[in-house]
Amino acid sequence: MNEQRNLLLALLLSGLVLLGWTLISDRYFPTANKPSTKVVDGKPVPLPNPQAQPVATGPLASQDRGRALAASPRVRIATPRLAGSINLKGARLDDLVLTTQRETIAKDSPPVRLFSPDGAPEAYFAGFGWTGSGIVLPDPNTVWTATGDMLAPGKPVTLSWNNGRGQAFAIQLAVDDAYLFTIRQTVTNTTRGGAVSVRPFSFVTREGQSKDPSSWANHVGPLGVFDRAADYSLDWKDVDKAGAAGVARSSTGGWLGFGDKYWLTAAIPDPKAKVDAAFRADGGRYQAEFSPAAAIVAPGRQTVATSYLFAGGKDASLLDTYDQRYGFDKLDHAIDWGWFIWFEKPIFYLLDWLFKAVGNFGVAIILLTILVRALMFPIAQRQFRSAAQMRIVQPKMKALQERHKDDKVKLQEEMMKLYREEKINPLAGCLPVFLQIPIFYALYKVLTLTLEMRHQPFALWIKDLSAPDPLTPVNLFGFLPFTPTGFLHLSVLAILLGITMWLQFKLNPAPVSDPTQKQMFALMPWFMMFVMSPFAAGLQIYYIASNSITILQQKWLYSRMPQMKDAR
Template sequence: MDNQNKNLILAVALSMLVILAWSFFFPPPEPTPEQIAETAPNSQTATGDTASVPTAATGTDAPTAATAQPTVNAPRINVESSVVEGTISLLGGRIDELKLKNYRQDLKEGSDIVQLLKPTSEDGAYYALYGWAPGAGLSTELVPGPNTIWEIESGETLTPDSPITLKWQNGAGLVFRREVGLDENFMFSVKQSVQNNGTGTVSLAPYGTIARHGEPADLKNFFILHEGAIRHVGGELTETDYDDFESARNHEEYPVGEKGWAGFTDHYWMTTLIVDQPDAEISAFKDTSRNIFQTTAKHKTETLAPGQSAEVSSRLFAGAKEWETIRNYQDDSGVPKFLDSIDWGWFFFITKPMFWLLHHLHAFLGNMGWAIIGLTFIIKLLLFPLAYKSYASMAKMKELQPQMEKIKEQAGDDRQKVQQEMMALYKKEKVNPAAGCLPILLQIPIFFSLYKVIFVTLELRHAPWIGWIKDLSAPDTSSIFNLFGIFPWAAPEPGTIMALVFIGILPLLLGITMWLQQKLNPAPSDPIQQQIFGWMPWVFMFMLGSFASGLVIYWIANNTITFTQQYLIMRSHGYKPDVFGNIRSGFKRVSKDKE
């Protein structure tokens, strides 16, 4: 392989090294105490106030109730299913307490269940509420809003088999009802209705809102992951970071189109309003005075004469971003492009089918670690035709190594003559020195796509493999520091300098497999390049020690399969690599030097 092609591979490898180094040395910043304090609700919001809701009828903001009752004093209705538990407050009919029963904060024994929604009495309040914005003939006090105290008309506990109905009368002839249902997973159904029993015509508009008091305390702020507002309206997906929210007084409203959805997405969890009415509008904005982020779905204004009624139905997804669950909502429940709520990244055309295959391998093998290894086998099988040509070319290059060295000796410092005679040799022997570059280049998007899949998908979170590997989305917890668990002291915390130095078993295996694979490739003619390539396996070994175990397992499997393929193919073309003989020779030289 000539210097030009060696430089190409070197540039690609160094680019990957720069990206890995950046991820390690410049991780997402931890929130400071000041930032955490900013995200906590202030005394005003803790008493039950919420961000104001745009009014469809007037185009102005509905005022916030001045004398809100504390959320903790309002009656509550229990919510219970096989996957969630929580309560609904009769203050505003808020869905404001929801826990995900199948997920825990960490792997420690007795760890708390993940809590998604929180009432305003807690830090980081996060909830969904519904109401009606007043139009002609009505004032704010005559429509149900964030602080209306509802009464229970039917139902005691909200379960998949028993919906509940709330009722409120405004004392001026309007009777409001809200029926809330829940399926077996994370989808709430909300039907809002109003009956005009008064003597005058009124106008009013139903809305649904998701409000979040401050940024989440566990915000990752990592460049490959979107956290913040997300919406799919008019056939287009839009993501908005918390830093980019428009103000409450200066924001746009987007027509839903035929169907749409909008809300907030975290790393693994999501809360979204799902609207099926084409005349609805969706907006996202921030109340900067109280640091409240809000997503609102506003339905068309209803004008009701005496005796008339109106109703509108919508849905609320509040739960885990499980691929299969979200796919079923998309395919079976008509939520358009709902799988795009998972951040698949720029290489979505690779990450989506890659996770689809990984998901089904997991279903077949019963373990995500073995599924990653199975995925590696399939990827290598698909790339085998290219790999075969590449390794056959490398075998030929290895055979031509003596002739190439002879050309360099004869030409001396005349680089032009070296290049000319090298090209003549390649042409004569029908060797393509660039044949080995394509498989390497194809591995780059595959590697980053798998990195994306492992980082963003919930299915890898807390997924065990074997022995000490309890979480494939986290770094290897073993360490040379305690001789991989033989000594009684604990291993360094992942992400620390100590953890970088005292690597675990998986990074060590990665370095060894990279080094073995490198021994089969033609050595660069340039001494400096030889040194860089020689150090590269060990540099990558330390750099990848802080990466997710699932990614390291993929790379180890990929290196092992590549080494085996390359070794067998090169032997079948007449070249017999003596990798292990070189290792023995190296040990003998070391022993001789010591003597």
């Protein structure tokens, strides 16, 4: 009767935790990208990306992208990672695709589009200009003259315009072989009259919010670094609430912009410049902007302001390189590494190095798991030995508990004496648990947030390690015409994870005397099977490999200490 009650209680608690985890996981721990494949008749088939071809439903969308691009003269952009064009009307970067990143894993998938022109669906663009008083300034309708027809690495383009009243404006744009644009804004006062005051500005504007969810573990939306401190506190609602008045910030150097899960657009002032910055919202449109101090341009003189624009993928090593080369303030924090950045980045670089060495991200994850477990083996061995010794002395501990059940002080004294005699440290098993917390959290971050794992295949049916495993027996491996979702999508990798965890617990010598705890430990592997099923396949592979290595370690330790195996 008691066994049935304990089993029922364990099942009830597991069910409550499972339902609770489902409700909070998307908010605090996004599990994976949306599925990129589904299994049909036992074979993986790429899924279309509904975000790749947006429809013109927004209040600001008045025409399709092709018509918007053809409505004004343009300068072509061509780099190893970018393609697009500069709009000479308004001097805007409003047409940009990432040529090395695809919307889906399908062979005919279009590249990821970052920028779209104003008036097209999901408009997204960057621009540059000046404010001032008593001077005719270029505006969004100004048509600029370009010195060339293509912007490429080592081939800058200068846009020029003269207001006809003695002031000439120029915007020189240069681009590297990755995602960084360098902008030089020049105002020349050719008059013989008075001086003029001008203040340059840069902005990034997007229509609508990111389709990627923001969570406690990964900030998506408005973000920036101000006075060397990364600000993840703002979200879309804060900017909406501030409206056109804006959320103001001031800083020396830094940067601000909008981040998606994998993509970033950031307006970056000169690292030594003092700027006023703001995030604004108006009618479903969001803008990040900054302005350095105004400059007085005397007759016959000119003023130059240098700034930068990052528009592309959150490539971790590339962001670090820009910080070092240009002196940017924590551009690498565009990736929401979290509290353990000091630990996560070395793990990322090790994983990336393994990937480049073996050419398969799944194999790199397994090799990383082996390295982590090897480094932790001395600690795991100590934990195993301590737990096994605790199991061996269980009869003596029970005898002490019976003998001194009415005298807790005496019981504690006798138990400590027993520990000393048997050379047992009761806290030895806690250290590995605490050490694994930052390791597991770091791996969760690295495997679910980094651009490098996006759309990376492993083997067989696993074509995207950043998405859940698509193969599940629930629909008979794709032979039934439906696809279960959430924790009901009990994938093959999740089942393997549950089996390896069950084998690990079965070999675990940890003493468990409470019947309810025994039932909970017995159910835990199968409970975790459902919890982990929606997670990225790469993370599941890590846990399967880790469990398997632990099983081998326990087998080896039992072979070295047979008396502990007998005490199980």
